[in-house]
Amino acid sequence: MPIEWRDKLSVGEPTIDADxxxxxxxxxxxxxxxxxDFTRQLLSDTLKSLLEYGxxxxxxxxxxxxxMGYLYHDSHRQEHRRLIRDIEAFARTYMTDASLELTPAVKMHILHFLRDWLINHIIDQDLKMKPFVMRQR
Ligand SMILES: [Fe+2]
Structure with missing residues (x-):
């Protein structure tokens, strides 16, 4: 099931929402x-693009x-570093094991990880900025 954008995911800042x-x-x-077609090339391209864009x-x-003088700027930056490390470690695990079969179960596991990485860690954390963004208006 694809992820659907919904208004409650908006942090109130158009450039961040667009990202x-x-x-x-x-x-x-x-x-x-x-x-x-679930291939190693697709997986590697996706992880690379997510890392770059992320x-x-x-x-x-x-x-x-x-x-905007966000109070939790420093801890948020640390969190970003951790998210980068997480996806790099994930990419290492999946891209270095040549014997790993790309089964539907592996695909589901990868999708679950990516959704969790984005929705629970990136967007949920960012929503804490919303009151600060609104105060700038
Ligand atoms: Fe973000």
């Missing part, structure tokens, strides 16, 4: 393509937080 929508799209595209997004978000 989150893009990350959702990347995971949904991965799911759609993996349902047709890093750029985190940098944009950290800049915004500094600009």
């Amino acid at each position: 989150h929508k893009m990350l959702i799209k990347m995971i949904n595209d991965f799911e759609a393509q993996a349902n047709i 890093k750029a997004h985190f940098a944009r978000e950290e800049m915004l937080q500094v600009r």
